[in-house]
Amino acid sequence: xxxxxxxxxVFEGPLDLLLYLIKKEEVDIYQVNLxxxxxxxxxxxxxxxxxxxxxxxxxLVMASTLMYIKSRELLPVDQQVAVEGEEEGExxxxxxxxxxxxxxxxxxxxxxxxxxxxxxxxxFPRLPGKLEFESTAPPPKPDVSIFDLLNAVNSxxxxxxxxDGSREIFEDKWTVSEKIEFILxxxxxxxxxxxxxxxxxxxxxSEVVCTFLALLELIRLKQLVCVQxxxxxxxxxxxxxxxxxxxxxxxxxxxxxEIAAQQVVSxxxxxxTPSDSARPS
Amino acid sequence: xxxxxxxxxxxxSAQKPLSVKxxxxxxxxxxxxEDADATAESLAKVKDxxxxxxxxxxxxxxxxxxRSYRLACVAGAWQFVSQPEYAPWxxxxxxxxxxxxxxxxxxxxxxxxxxxRQPITRAEVEQIRGVNVDAVxxxxxxxxxxxxxxxxxxxxRPPTYGTTALFLEYFGLRGLEDLPAAxxxxxxxxxxxxxxxxxxxxxxxxxxxxxxxxxxxxQKEASKxxxxxxxxxxxPE
Amino acid sequence: xxxxxxxxxxxxSAQKPLSVKxxxxxxxxxxxxEDADATAESLAKVKDxxxxxxxxxxxxxxxxxxRSYRLACVAGAWQFVSQPEYAPWxxxxxxxxxxxxxxxxxxxxxxxxxxxRQPITRAEVEQIRGVNVDAVxxxxxxxxxxxxxxxxxxxxRPPTYGTTALFLEYFGLRGLEDLPAAxxxxxxxxxxxxxxxxxxxxxxxxxxxxxxxxxxxxQKEASKxxxxxxxxxxxPE
Numbered sequence: 001x002x003x004x005x006x007x008x009x010v011f012e013g014p015l016d017l018l019l020y021l022i023k024k025e026e027v028d029i030y031q032v033n034l035x036x037x038x039x040x041x042x043x044x045x046x047x048x049x050x051x052x053x054x055x056x057x058x059x060l061v062m063a064s065t066l067m068y069i070k071s072r073e074l075l076p077v078d079q080q081v082a083v084e085g086e087e088e089g090e091x092x093x094x095x096x097x098x099x100x101x102x103x104x105x106x107x108x109x110x111x112x113x114x115x116x117x118x119x120x121x122x123x124f125p126r127l128p129g130k131l132e133f134e135s136t137a138p139p140p141k142p143d144v145s146i147f148d149l150l151n152a153v154n155s156x157x158x159x160x161x162x163x164d165g166s167r168e169i170f171e172d173k174w175t176v177s178e179k180i181e182f183i184l185x186x187x188x189x190x191x192x193x194x195x196x197x198x199x200x201x202x203x204x205x206s207e208v209v210c211t212f213l214a215l216l217e218l219i220r221l222k223q224l225v226c227v228q229x230x231x232x233x234x235x236x237x238x239x240x241x242x243x244x245x246x247x248x249x250x251x252x253x254x255x256x257x258e259i260a261a262q263q264v265v266s267x268x269x270x271x272x273t274p275s276d277s278a279r280p281s
Numbered sequence: 282x283x284x285x286x287x288x289x290x291x292x293x294s295a296q297k298p299l300s301v302k303x304x305x306x307x308x309x310x311x312x313x314x315e316d317a318d319a320t321a322e323s324l325a326k327v328k329d330x331x332x333x334x335x336x337x338x339x340x341x342x343x344x345x346x347x348r349s350y351r352l353a354c355v356a357g358a359w360q361f362v363s364q365p366e367y368a369p370w371x372x373x374x375x376x377x378x379x380x381x382x383x384x385x386x387x388x389x390x391x392x393x394x395x396x397x398r399q400p401i402t403r404a405e406v407e408q409i410r411g412v413n414v415d416a417v418x419x420x421x422x423x424x425x426x427x428x429x430x431x432x433x434x435x436x437x438r439p440p441t442y443g444t445t446a447l448f449l450e451y452f453g454l455r456g457l458e459d460l461p462a463a464x465x466x467x468x469x470x471x472x473x474x475x476x477x478x479x480x481x482x483x484x485x486x487x488x489x490x491x492x493x494x495x496x497x498x499x500q501k502e503a504s505k506x507x508x509x510x511x512x513x514x515x516x517p518e
Numbered sequence: 519x520x521x522x523x524x525x526x527x528x529x530x531s532a533q534k535p536l537s538v539k540x541x542x543x544x545x546x547x548x549x550x551x552e553d554a555d556a557t558a559e560s561l562a563k564v565k566d567x568x569x570x571x572x573x574x575x576x577x578x579x580x581x582x583x584x585r586s587y588r589l590a591c592v593a594g595a596w597q598f599v600s601q602p603e604y605a606p607w608x609x610x611x612x613x614x615x616x617x618x619x620x621x622x623x624x625x626x627x628x629x630x631x632x633x634x635r636q637p638i639t640r641a642e643v644e645q646i647r648g649v650n651v652d653a654v655x656x657x658x659x660x661x662x663x664x665x666x667x668x669x670x671x672x673x674x675r676p677p678t679y680g681t682t683a684l685f686l687e688y689f690g691l692r693g694l695e696d697l698p699a700a701x702x703x704x705x706x707x708x709x710x711x712x713x714x715x716x717x718x719x720x721x722x723x724x725x726x727x728x729x730x731x732x733x734x735x736x737q738k739e740a741s742k743x744x745x746x747x748x749x750x751x752x753x754p755e
Binding site (some may be wrong): 009013014015044056057058099101103105106107108109110111112113114116118119120121122123124125126127128132151169 | 294380387389390397433454
């Protein structure tokens with residue numbers, strides 16, 4: 001019983017069932033014997049009823065159309081009742097065949113769409129990574145990135161490599177805060193300073209590093225800016241134009257600097273044990 | 282620099298399919314750039330017809346090169362896509378494509394009818410399919426493949442339906458003219474045979490010769506008639 | 519199906535450059551798929567030397583085809599790239615709204631810290647920079663410059679971060695040892711001051727000594743308590 005059910009369910013409607021029956025007969029739609037087709041169709045309907053399958057109304061309508069066609073055929077032509085409104089040529093047999101041919105074409109078209117659907121599942125569009133013009137064609141840089149600074153400090157350090165014969169152990173001689181003071185003093189006096197100048201007086205690698213960290217810190221707080229007039233030119237350090245001279249609350253990026261400033265205040269308030277929680281790494 | 286190569290580089294680098302209009306905008310923008318050179322300026326007002334011709338030339342070249350990808354135009358927008366046979370490896374690379382479940386047979390049939398006959402009313406679709414299509418219409422409208430496009434000038438002014446751009450995308454079609462056998466299905470004129478066969482063979486009143494179709498296309502389709510085997514390929518719905 | 523075309527389809531559809539190892543992994547994955555066919559299975563254990571030879575052959579073919587793009591190998595990874603002369607139009611295509619912005623100063627600083635101190639936890643980065651880095655970490659991770667590389671062996675096992683190959687590519691570095699002053703900056707241990715330091719008047723910040731790096735976990739809590747965000751926008755952790 002179950003297998004019958006499966007069979008009936010694949011028919012999408014009476015036309016679908018008729019096409020299936022025609023296919024079984026192995027004849028062209030135009031040459032199908034409608035009387036036999038009607039008989040087979042009604043046998044199927046009976047079978048579906050026997051198995052208590054839900055039968056869509058369309059199947060019953062089609063069954064009655066087929067019965068009508070069949071009954072007409074059984075009568076001699078001269079005894080056939082002229083159906084009202086049915087002009088000559090509107091043969092119900094012809095109407096059914098026309099419908100079947102049309103439906104068949106769309107069914108074939110649906111099969112082709114199904115093929116396209118399956119094909120599209122295997123088509124992958126090219127999705128390139130986003131374009132990065134900075135890396136391919138670097139524009140002239142008015143600003144200097146941290147990496148330019150690191151490159152610069154590296155060249156300063158190389159000078160010490162030549163000078164320092166023996167490697168020195170890290171000493172606490174220099175502090176970053178001292179160097180911050182030093183840089184601010186130089187800038188206050190001269191307005192701007194060449195990057196290399198800041199390191200001219202440095203006596204050791206550790207001093208260079210401290211000066212550099214101080215510089216980074218001041219840039220972070222937007223106290224100072226680095227500018228490079230053109231690529232590969234000497235880097236120049238100036239007071240940031242937007243920064244308030246001593247208050248340390250520049251206005252260019254309020255949100256971020258407020259965070260920094262706030263932190264300073266709160267840390268200052270707790271200077272009793274600022275680093276108790278910090279263990280040397 | 283040839284127009285087609287510029288187009289190629291644009292489609293090569295684009296994150297999404299580009300329409301002729303979008304490409305035209307890119308040329309206008311490039312010509313307006315500060316450092317625009319003579320080539321860029323000369324293409325400021327490139328015509329749509331020139332763009333289309335260059336794109337088609339490009340697509341033909343890539344087709345002829347027979348590589349693992351091709352230039353496709355889907356729903357009026359151009360894009361490089363892979364050839365389907367490389368899917369096993371692309372799936373391994375980028376994962377299975379996220380696609381809605383496949384369409385059922387009734388949905389495909391209904392879509393086909395709407396695609397070829399749009400604008401079409403629901404009643405006309407039902408007439409062709411011979412069944413009620415309410416449920417299946419709801420499904421394909423929810424999936425965005427079909428939409429109401431107007432109203433028929435008949436009693437009750439019922440809504441008419443047509444396919445969407447998503448329909449073209451879903452099936453990878455350039456446009457409706459790309460539908461298979463579009464000419465034939467758009468306007469079916471089935472030639473009426475002198476008299477259909479009703480009676481048993483042997484008692485036939487009409488000799489088969491007379492049933493010959495005047496319309497060759499119709500016959501071609503008819504001879505391809507293949508009804509599905511019962512139980513075979515059940516629809517997923 | 520030729521190996522080189524499969525490779526081509528992979529590189530053409532990939533969003534990022536692929537190394538020979540990554541390609542080999544794709545072949546292994548495709549061979550392991552449920553519906554793997556004979557070709558997929560035969561390529562399960564394709565050798566690096568075969569892949570390299572096919573890739574080089576492919577690159578030569580595309581070079582000879584002289585189109586608007588070519589197959590390039592950068593830092594050991596293969597990628598289709600557009601020829602530079604088409605940049606004016608590609609710039610117009612990308613436009614301003616899509617173009618990834620130049621890295622901001624906070625992003626560069628965070629990158630520098632991660633580059634020199636990797637593997638490093640987010641809390642440690644915050645320690646050094648003195649501000650919440652959630653947003654900036656997200657940016658540089660989305661840009662593919664930084665990635666999670668492991669977990670710190672401390673309470674909570676927070677993820678640690680390191681720089682990616684794209685980072686090296688972006689800055690034109692051969693490797694991390696190429697970073698300027700790498701030796702110095704990697705090892706700097708900012709000394710704990712012998713006595714509590716008061717902030718110098720006129721200085722915007724606590725001297726960096728107080729920001730000394732230490733155990734991330736313990737300090738993280740402390741610094742959070744000390745540094746409430748003024749805008750009342752707590753970190754999204």
